[in-house]
Amino acid sequence: MLNVLIIGATSAIAEAxxxxxxxxxxxxxxxxRDAxxxxxxxxxxxxxxAIDVGQATLDVNRFDAHAGVLDQAWQLLQSVDVVLIAHGTxxxxxxxxxxxxxxxxxxxTNGTSTIALMTALAPRLEAQRCGVLAxxxxxxxxxxxxxxxxYGAAKAAVSTFASGMRQRLAKVGVSVLTIKPGFVDTPMTxxxxxxxxxxxxxxxxxxxVHAADRSRSVVYLPWFWWPIMLIIRHIPEFIFKRIRL
Structure with missing residues (x-):
């Protein structure tokens, strides 16, 4: 049986x-946040x-409240197979x-709070010597x-932080998965x-779920965003400054 912790659980992607x-x-x-x-x-x-569903409210920008909520999650789940951090604006x-x-x-909201949560989660997963942090x-x-x-700068910070943490935690059997969605039809959009x-x-x-099952490192969703972003990343700066994206 899988034990799954989802932070930002009321977002459309997290709920799905x-x-x-x-x-x-x-x-x-x-x-x-919304009880x-x-x-x-x-x-x-x-x-x-679902066999059991626990819940807790949290304003992710209250960094001092993170540890208490994670304590509640571990108390119910005992160990965690998958953590998904999905909040954002x-x-x-x-x-x-x-x-x-x-x-x-x-x-x-979009960067620092996620980094704070990842920092608090890492020692718990490290102690388990297993799990996926997505x-x-x-x-x-x-x-x-x-x-x-x-928004892009905040997400770039998250991706870079995840890359470093992935390298660190891989040595103890913990996977860090960076999910890079493109346009998603949600209430936010x-x-x-x-x-x-x-x-x-x-x-x-x-x-x-597919990427977490396979302990992937980075996944673009849908897949076609990988070649799209490959092209965008390699547009020369003197051209990039003159186009609208």
């Missing part, structure tokens, strides 16, 4: 991933086959450009673009015009 694990009869511990929504998701997962780039406070708050980053972190470079490159949360969730 939790459903995948519930269908496999996993024991889950869900963490999010009412969290309770509704927990009840649904029990119906879908989609900042207004213009607002971040006009307000230092907004920029730093959004960076903390983090949702983004293709936006592969190269800064004028439309969302605050409801105002965007959708097209052929957009994926559903369910499709991304299946990719996450």
């Amino acid at each position: 991933t939790a459903r995948c694990y519930a269908a496999r009869g996993a024991r889950l511990f869900l963490v999010a 009412t929504r969290l309770a509704d998701i927990a009840a649904d997962l029990r119906i879908r086959g 989609l900042p207004d780039q213009g607002a971040c450009e006009s307000s230092v406070k907004t920029a730093l708050t959004e960076f903390a 983090i949702i980053s983004s293709v936006a972190g592969d190269r800064g673009r004028q439309s969302n470079y605050l 409801r105002d965007f015009r959708k097209g052929a490159l957009w994926a559903t949360p369910d499709a991304v969730a299946r990719g996450i």
Whole structure:
């Protein structure tokens, strides 16, 4: 039986991933800020086959509260096979450009809070000498673009931090998985015009579970974002400055 901890469990991708694990009869511990929504998701997962579902509320920017919530998760689960960190926002780039406070708050939510959680989780997984630590980053972190470079910078920090932690924890049997979704049709992106490159949360969730099962290191979801971002990363800077992305 799998023991799964999901932080940011009320996000569309996290909820879809939790459903995948519930269908496999996993024991889950869900963490999010909205207690009412969290309770509704927990009840649904029990119906879908989860053996047990624990839950705790957390504002991820309250770093002093992280340890207590992780204690609750380990108390229920005893050991953890998979941790998924899935919280985040989609900042207004213009607002971040006009307000230092907004920029730093959004960076903390999308970058620093994830790094803090990973730092707190690592010793626990290291002590187990097993497990998968999966983090949702983004293709936006592969190269800064004028439309969302605050968000991209936060995700780049997460990806780089995960790379170093992956190298460290591989020596004790713990896998660190960096998940890089492209465009996903979620409530967070409801105002965007959708097209052929957009994926559903369910499709991304299946990719996450598949990658975690195989202890992958980095996965682009859907897969076609890997060649797309390969091209974008290699556009010469003198050209990149003149195009809109």
